[in-house]
Amino acid sequence: MRKGMVLTLIFMFAALPASAQRIKLDFPGLAEKAAEVIDVTLDAQMLRLASRFFSSSSSDERAIRDIVHGLEGIYVRAYEFDRDNAYDRRIIDDVRGQLGPTWKRIVNVTSRGRESVEVYTDVRGDAIRGLVVIASEPRELTIVNIVGSIDLERLARLEGQFGIPKVTIEVKEKK
Amino acid sequence: MTAFATEALLAGPTPLERAREGDHEAFAGIIAEHQRMVFSLAYHFFHDRSRAEEIAQDVFLQLFRNLSRIESESHLVHWLRQVTSRRCIDQVRRTRLRAVTLDDAGDLAGTESHADPLLGRRLRELIAGLPPKQRVIVTLRYQEDLDPSEICRIVGLPVNTVKSHLHRALRALRKQLGETA
Amino acid sequence: MNLENELKAALQRKSPRPDLGRRVMARVERRNPYRAIAAALLLTAVLGGWTAREIQHRREGERARQEVLIALRITTEKLRTAQQYVHDIGSERQ
Numbered sequence: 160m161r162k163g164m165v166l167t168l169i170f171m172f173a174a175l176p177a178s179a180q181r182i183k184l185d186f187p188g189l190a191e192k193a194a195e196v197i198d199v200t201l202d203a204q205m206l207r208l209a210s211r212f213f214s215s216s217s218s219d220e221r222a223i224r225d226i227v228h229g230l231e232g233i234y235v236r237a238y239e240f241d242r243d244n245a246y247d248r249r250i251i252d253d254v255r256g257q258l259g260p261t262w263k264r265i266v267n268v269t270s271r272g273r274e275s276v277e278v279y280t281d282v283r284g285d286a287i288r289g290l291v292v293i294a295s296e297p298r299e300l301t302i303v304n305i306v307g308s309i310d311l312e313r314l315a316r317l318e319g320q321f322g323i324p325k326v327t328i329e330v331k332e333k334k
Numbered sequence: 335m336t337a338f339a340t341e342a343l344l345a346g347p348t349p350l351e352r353a354r355e356g357d358h359e360a361f362a363g364i365i366a367e368h369q370r371m372v373f374s375l376a377y378h379f380f381h382d383r384s385r386a387e388e389i390a391q392d393v394f395l396q397l398f399r400n401l402s403r404i405e406s407e408s409h410l411v412h413w414l415r416q417v418t419s420r421r422c423i424d425q426v427r428r429t430r431l432r433a434v435t436l437d438d439a440g441d442l443a444g445t446e447s448h449a450d451p452l453l454g455r456r457l458r459e460l461i462a463g464l465p466p467k468q469r470v471i472v473t474l475r476y477q478e479d480l481d482p483s484e485i486c487r488i489v490g491l492p493v494n495t496v497k498s499h500l501h502r503a504l505r506a507l508r509k510q511l512g513e514t515a
Numbered sequence: 516m517n518l519e520n521e522l523k524a525a526l527q528r529k530s531p532r533p534d535l536g537r538r539v540m541a542r543v544e545r546r547n548p549y550r551a552i553a554a555a556l557l558l559t560a561v562l563g564g565w566t567a568r569e570i571q572h573r574r575e576g577e578r579a580r581q582e583v584l585i586a587l588r589i590t591t592e593k594l595r596t597a598q599q600y601v602h603d604i605g606s607e608r609q
Binding site: 358361362365366369370371373374377378383386387390391394395398453454455457458461472473475476477479504507508511 | 516518519521522523524525526527528529530531532535536538539540542543544
């Protein structure tokens with residue numbers, strides 16, 4: 160019995176480094192203030208279910224299925240407000256504060272129009288095990304958390320013109 | 335029986351009638367006939383080929399589900415224009431998509447006989463940056479060659495409002511073209 | 516320059532990729548309500564309560580699929596915005 164518990168603990172800790180981090184995206188009262196809310200919460204089970212509904216006969220759908228295959232969760236919160244600064248910017252600090260030491264900020268841009276986008280990746284060895292995108296504007300806040308093995312090049316290929324791989328190449332600063 | 339009626343009987347059911355009866359081949363024919371119109375409305379709205387194709391697919395799927403409500407060929411064209419326009423506006427409202435211009439204009443198979451392709455491309459980029467309703471109205475006016483009285487039935491706005499949007503859009507385009515000239 | 520003529524030329528209809536119709540038809544086949552209803556009736560007759568669970572499962576699957584598409588769309592849009600700014604900053608510095 161005791162031996163079994165020890166083994167379980169060993170397996171739990173052995174699994175920890177490979178396990179990607181899910182960010183807590185609960186912001187009480189924020190949805191009520193927003194004019195429009197997009198809330199996507201897909202855990203591993205839902206992603207497995209969703210991937211069965213992408214056709215294998217279409218190359219586009221197959222590409223999405225391949226991306227989803229390596230993921231353990233997709234969480235998106237997007238809020239749009241009727242007036243400027245309707246949300247507390249400490250929400251963003253709270254999200255940043257949850258990112259552990261393996262997270263690296265690969266992009267941080269702020270436009271003159273007061274829009275800013277931060278992109279963080281959870282890098283374990285050569286692999287990206289998580290992605291967080293925080294995009295904020297005076298009337299809009301979007302937070303994306305993708306948990307699991309993410310191939311940014313595959314993501315970019317979903318829409319070839321996006322040129323997303325450049326985001327990973329032009330690393331500006333580290334957290 | 336008139337000659338016209340006899341001819342209609344001999345010709346058999348139209349593709350629309352056959353599609354309504356569940357004939358998938360006839361529905362594929364309807365897509366083939368109207369896909370350029372639907373795709374182009376969305377493409378000129380977003381200036382984004384992938385998104386335009388996605389919208390076009392969704393519009394035709396919606397059409398398939400609503401075939402029983404389509405009364406005639408002219409109603410079909412009106413319906414497609416209306417649904418495509420509304421979907422474009424709805425989507426931009428939902429995601430607040432920024433008008434990031436893309437360099438894919440050259441990839442598209444078109445029959446552009448423009449004297450100055452750079453000006454054409456610049457115009458498409460500027461149109462993609464207009465407010466959503468103006469974008470739709472300008473596209474319906476110049477892509478589909480519709481009058482404001484026809485556009486107002488598609489977008490569900492009073493004709494004077496359509497004219498005013500059109501006027502403002504043209505003024506903005508002239509101004510921006512002047513600034514970049 | 517006659518702006519109206521230029522607009523007509525710039526906004527000529529374009530062709531989508533040639534397989535657009537095929538892709539729509541593939542989705543039509545998958546979502547054909549008649550087929551779904553026929554399948555549901557058959558399954559109900561054969562498997563009773565299992566059918567209802569399967570339909571529910573399918574609904575959830577379709578909804579999850581849609582949510583994946585929304586999530587990936589939002590993600591790529593934000594990454595594209597970031598990439599665009601990075602590109603603009605690079606251009607300004609040059």
